[in-house]
Amino acid sequence: MATLLKYCLLQIPGLLLFGLILYILVAWDWVSLQLAGILLLVWLIKDALLYPVYRPALEGGQSAGAHALVGLTGKVRTELDPQGLVEVAGERWQARKAGEQAIPAGARVRVIAAHGMVLTVRPVESDNADYSD
Structure with missing residues (x-):
């Protein structure tokens, strides 16, 4: 699904709630119809301006959890032997x-895979590993 479409679909509940609130305010004569239209337009502009901020989170391919x-x-x-911490x-x-x-305790290892919450590791051969205590 395209990122822009995902973003638009995620905005629908908030837009509907805001529209309902505006409808009630207009029905009770607390807000004029023109002001409600302006507020609705400002809401839509807000959503359009925030899209670049949310876009990276909506794009797939980012690792999370053990896979990261x-x-x-x-x-x-x-x-x-075969499992441990x-x-x-x-x-x-x-x-x-x-x-x-x-693999003995204290050895350096590199994560080569993740299956659920269990990592698969192999010993690191070189001394220039990027781990520090």
């Missing part, structure tokens, strides 16, 4: 090893 950690490095907190980006996660050998 793929590619990062971390440190093993409890031995991975790792710390990545300051958070502790359940993880499983990618290879056959157990």
